[in-house]
Amino acid sequence: MKNIIRNIFILLLLVSCSHDDSEIVSYENPEISLVIPLGFPEFNNAVYNNIPTKYGVELGEKLFFEKKLSTDNTVSCSSCHIQANAFSDTNVQAIGIEGRLGFRNTPSVQNLAFINFYNWDGSRLELENQTLVPIITHEEMDSSILEVIGKLEAESFYKELFYKAFGDDDITADRIYNSIAQYEYTLISSNSKYDSIKRNEGKKFTEREALGYQVFQEKCISCHSTELFTDQSFRNIGFPINPNANEAGRSRVTGDPEDYMSFRVPTLRNIEVTAPYGSFGQFATLKEVLDYFDNGVLTADNLDPIFKDNNNRIRLTEEEKNYLIDFLKTLTDYKFIDNNI
Amino acid sequence: MKNIKKGIAAVFVAIFTLTSCTEDESVATMNNVTLAFNNTFKGNTIVLGDATSTEATVNTSAEGQVHHFSELKYVISNVRLLNSDGIEVAYNVSDLDNGATVVDQSKEETLEYVLNNIPVGEYTQIKFGLGIETALNTLDEVSFPSFYATAGANDTQMHWEWGTGYRFTKIEGFYGADNNTLSIHSGSTVVGTEGAYTQGVDAYRDITLSLSENAIVGNNAPKIMIDADFDKLLSGEANTITLGDSNATPSIHTANNMVLFVDNIGGNGDDNITGMFSVNSVEN
Numbered sequence: 001m002k003n004i005i006r007n008i009f010i011l012l013l014l015v016s017c018s019h020d021d022s023e024i025v026s027y028e029n030p031e032i033s034l035v036i037p038l039g040f041p042e043f044n045n046a047v048y049n050n051i052p053t054k055y056g057v058e059l060g061e062k063l064f065f066e067k068k069l070s071t072d073n074t075v076s077c078s079s080c081h082i083q084a085n086a087f088s089d090t091n092v093q094a095i096g097i098e099g100r101l102g103f104r105n106t107p108s109v110q111n112l113a114f115i116n117f118y119n120w121d122g123s124r125l126e127l128e129n130q131t132l133v134p135i136i137t138h139e140e141m142d143s144s145i146l147e148v149i150g151k152l153e154a155e156s157f158y159k160e161l162f163y164k165a166f167g168d169d170d171i172t173a174d175r176i177y178n179s180i181a182q183y184e185y186t187l188i189s190s191n192s193k194y195d196s197i198k199r200n201e202g203k204k205f206t207e208r209e210a211l212g213y214q215v216f217q218e219k220c221i222s223c224h225s226t227e228l229f230t231d232q233s234f235r236n237i238g239f240p241i242n243p244n245a246n247e248a249g250r251s252r253v254t255g256d257p258e259d260y261m262s263f264r265v266p267t268l269r270n271i272e273v274t275a276p277y278g279s280f281g282q283f284a285t286l287k288e289v290l291d292y293f294d295n296g297v298l299t300a301d302n303l304d305p306i307f308k309d310n311n312n313r314i315r316l317t318e319e320e321k322n323y324l325i326d327f328l329k330t331l332t333d334y335k336f337i338d339n340n341i
Numbered sequence: 342m343k344n345i346k347k348g349i350a351a352v353f354v355a356i357f358t359l360t361s362c363t364e365d366e367s368v369a370t371m372n373n374v375t376l377a378f379n380n381t382f383k384g385n386t387i388v389l390g391d392a393t394s395t396e397a398t399v400n401t402s403a404e405g406q407v408h409h410f411s412e413l414k415y416v417i418s419n420v421r422l423l424n425s426d427g428i429e430v431a432y433n434v435s436d437l438d439n440g441a442t443v444v445d446q447s448k449e450e451t452l453e454y455v456l457n458n459i460p461v462g463e464y465t466q467i468k469f470g471l472g473i474e475t476a477l478n479t480l481d482e483v484s485f486p487s488f489y490a491t492a493g494a495n496d497t498q499m500h501w502e503w504g505t506g507y508r509f510t511k512i513e514g515f516y517g518a519d520n521n522t523l524s525i526h527s528g529s530t531v532v533g534t535e536g537a538y539t540q541g542v543d544a545y546r547d548i549t550l551s552l553s554e555n556a557i558v559g560n561n562a563p564k565i566m567i568d569a570d571f572d573k574l575l576s577g578e579a580n581t582i583t584l585g586d587s588n589a590t591p592s593i594h595t596a597n598n599m600v601l602f603v604d605n606i607g608g609n610g611d612d613n614i615t616g617m618f619s620v621n622s623v624e625n
């Protein structure tokens with residue numbers, strides 16, 4: 001009897017192993033070679049555990065635009081993450097099914113392969129673990145992963161896409177999460193005018209842009225540093241406070257009072273097309289943001305030292321603001337926001 | 342890997358079933374143990390009520406704040422019984438569908454949780470978790486559809502979506518002369534594996550209670566009466582809390598405020614491993 005059980009066990013092991021083996025990407029589904037653009041930081045380690053493949057990305061893209069991810073089939077990832085806006089949207093706060101209002105501004109989806117903290121509060125450290133959140137959140141898609149799997153299984157073309165991407169046609173939660181992350185990893189923006197100039201591809205800043213770049217280096221770069229234009233730190237910079245009682249910024253995650261109302265420094269890439277600005281869309285225009293910095297921000301115990309040590313302000317003349325905005329517009333990557341360019 | 346684990350579990354279940362069948366049926370080899378939760382304020386069973394309720398049980402905190410609850414829910418998981426030989430019997434500790442429950446004061450049937458098929462023996466101690474350990478706290482509907490559905494039901498709302506985990510406690514109510522709203526939720530925000538968390542706060546608390554008398558599992562199925570004294574919420578061993586604008590409403594979701602409540606009702610996992618819980622009696 002014992003032997004039989006042992007044999008069953010061994011058999012099970014073998015079955016499981018051969019099953020796992022089939023997930024190893026075959027030559028028919030080649031890996032996509034992601035290139036780290038000049039000066040960009042290393043990939044998030046999670047990328048190496050979920051390396052994009054040709055069909056993984058194809059499936060992920062299909063799912064990214066799939067409204068069946070929401071309970072009433074009206075909202076997809078792409079409803080809020082619109083390419084023309086660097087995969088953000090123009091709403092003050094995100095809008096889910098039935099017009100339900102989320103409590104934060106939709107962040108852009110770009111260069112996420114290089115980011116180590118996701119969401120305004122950095123609650124997620126791996127993109128694969130983020131996908132479920134909008135699917136189940138009441139104010140977003142209000143669905144469940146089993147509901148999603150059920151809907152996808154009813155579509156024969158999804159079976160084929162999963163087969164191509166993963167070696168068999170099982171539609172699993174992890175494959176949904178991984179393929180969407182794979183697609184998002186390929187959304188790399190590094191072809192703005194700024195990038196061309198940095199790479200000496202023959203373009204030049206206008207005089208005003210160059211002056212703006214100077215202001216940027218003097219007054220902005222300590223937070224918006226690196227080629228991602230964010231140092232990925234969390235800071236309370238005294239922006240108007242979200243009245244939603246659920247909001248606490250980063251301290252909602254860490255439990256550290258020092259993180260109260262601190263948010264991840266956002267990237268400035270494609271900033272021209274990601275208005276409104278701030279964690280719940282406090283500012284309609286870049287000019288409004290700069291005016292706010294110039295006039296003075298809200299005080300707080302944990303206000304970032306850069307403001308605290310300078311009377312809660314970043315002083316900017318009207319000219320400087322205009323130059324700065326001209327420079328920021330050189331960070332727009334037209335190829336990234338429009339497939340037809 | 343998951344498949345292998347499932348395979349192992351299946352084989353164990355098979356062995357277990359086969360062994361059981363060969364036993365003489367007239368002598369019990371296992372029986373049920375019922376955990377009965379009595380949610381109280383200082384020993385008085387809590388009656389829930391809305392803001393102006395005259396029936397609701399009103400409690401007064403150490404700081405003199407009156408308060409009462411309209412909603413009271415918490416998750417129990419990871420149940421283990423220690424027998425008189427010092428051997429621990431773990432009850433479906435890796436299976437939320439069969440080893441975890443939401444105690445909901447508004448639903449009488451949830452106040453008793455039956456542990457099925459506990460091996461005969463004398464038990465001296467019970468351990469359980471208030472909340473869910475991080476490894477299982479992932480809102481994994483595929484693995485545990487039944488618990489996921491129970492916890493996520495519209496009248497239960499124990500999903501903490503943004504953290505892809507469960508709410509461990511959900512307490513709604515009112516405090517002070519003006520019946521201001523209190524809304525105290527807890528849940529874990531940790532990322533990573535136990536012992537190597539990269540960020541966040543662990544709101545899971547492991548509770549250990551000695552039984553007032555041994556629970557004897559045999560031909561009888563004992564019932565362990567557990568008191569949960571919610572007076573401790575504001576007036577605990579760890580913290581004396583005064584509710585106000587900064588900590589009574591959902592802003593307590595800021596993990597730093599949350600931990601004060603969690604340590605009060607769940608202990609600090611160090612020199613306090615009972616929190617608000619105590620064993621009132623054992624019915625054999």
